[in-house]
Amino acid sequence: MPDGIYDGFMPVDTADVHYETRPLQEGLLYIRAYSYVETNQGRWYDYDGTPVYTTVQVTGISGSVTLGAGAGTWIVPEGVRRIRYVLVGRGGDGGSGNYYVPGGGGGGGYFTTGYMDVSPGQSLPWVVPTGQGQGTSLNGIVAQGGRSPGNGMFSRGNNAHYGEGGDGGSGGAAYGGTPGTNGSDGVGVISSVSVGRRGDKETYYMVGIRPGYGQHSTTIGFNGVLYSGGGGAGTKSGNAPGAAGVNGLGNGGNGANHSSLGAGYNGGQGGTGCIYIAWGSSMNDGS
Incomplete structure (x- = not known):
């Protein structure tokens, strides 16, 4: 999953996208992501750095x-x-x-x-x-x-x-x-x-x-x-x-x-x- 999520000011940096290569098992997948901007002093996380949580139901053809x-x-x-x-x-x-x-x-x-x-x-x-x-x-x-x-x-x-x-x-x-x-x-x-x-x-x-x-x-x-x-x-x-x-x-x-x-x-x-x-x-x- 990407570390950054589009926040209205900048798109996701594709270099930060992480791909899970291991086959995902069927079931409920829990995801945590942060939004941030890059500055000359490093990354500034959106607001107080609180991550965004969500869940994804992984289903397969079986x-x-x-x-x-x-x-x-x-x-x-x-x-x-x-x-x-x-x-x-x-x-x-x-x-x-x-x-x-x-x-x-x-x-x-x-x-x-x-x-x-x-x-x-x-x-x-x-x-x-x-x-x-x-x-x-x-x-x-x-x-x-x-x-x-x-x-x-x-x-x-x-x-x-x-x-x-x-x-x-x-x-x-x-x-x-x-x-x-x-x-x-x-x-x-x-x-x-x-x-x-x-x-x-x-x-x-x-x-x-x-x-x-x-x-x-x-x-x-x-x-x-x-x-x-x-x-x-x-x-x-x-x-x-x-x-x-x-x-x-x-x-x-x-x-x-x-x-x-x-x-x-x-x-x-x-x-x-x-x-x-x-x-x-x-x-x-x-x-």
């Missing part, structure tokens, strides 16, 4: 928007030249159960975040898919969908078990394990299963089974939301389809429960992802 399943074009608001974004892919479907083997969990959708320089009125194409295998995208930036594991399968001939977890933002659980969260792998696995009637059971050992791999970086958005959780594995407590992942969060679908010989049940569908865009103070980075 806001946010969440784009759910669908496709379209987002128009950059007036005055906005930089945005921060979160992209979340669709979660992978859970695995189907078959031959006594529950399905593994689908991987959570992949997660990415960053900044983008934009222009007011610019059109940004976006897609948040509902189908598996398609990526969530914003103006050419893509977050891939999580992967589905192979269907649960148990073969008496070669002792093979294909009920592993799907890869993604966070890994899906394999049979007997737990799903990953916040970018971690799924964990744990049961390495054998017993089948048959009581007193006549056979134990088979699993091969080729692993939990799903996560992206090994955080899937918490700058808005504080946890995205991209892995799907849970099915159990042998009964026969039932797997539960779907949560839409909007990109969570993987759960594997199907399966406890008897016969046709399998489908795993749950992966949850749809989303796009979150913020600008101004809503970017939560102090800018």
Whole structure:
């Protein structure tokens, strides 16, 4: 702010103008200024040198928007030249159960975040898919969908078990394990299963089974939301389809429960992802 204010006799000396280069935060700004004249004996402040006080309400252009399943074009608001974004892919479907083997969990959708320089009125194409295998995208930036594991399968001939977890933002659980969260792998696995009637059971050992791999970086958005959780594995407590992942969060679908010989049940569908865009103070980075 200037030290001098136009007092009816002389204009502000532009050499005395002070510019605040640090970005101002939104809120009430308190200002104090003096008026003075220059003489050969230095500055004479107006009257008794009492400063003038005032307040200025500092406002900014800020806001946010969440784009759910669908496709379209987002128009950059007036005055906005930089945005921060979160992209979340669709979660992978859970695995189907078959031959006594529950399905593994689908991987959570992949997660990415960053900044983008934009222009007011610019059109940004976006897609948040509902189908598996398609990526969530914003103006050419893509977050891939999580992967589905192979269907649960148990073969008496070669002792093979294909009920592993799907890869993604966070890994899906394999049979007997737990799903990953916040970018971690799924964990744990049961390495054998017993089948048959009581007193006549056979134990088979699993091969080729692993939990799903996560992206090994955080899937918490700058808005504080946890995205991209892995799907849970099915159990042998009964026969039932797997539960779907949560839409909007990109969570993987759960594997199907399966406890008897016969046709399998489908795993749950992966949850749809989303796009979150913020600008101004809503970017939560102090800018």
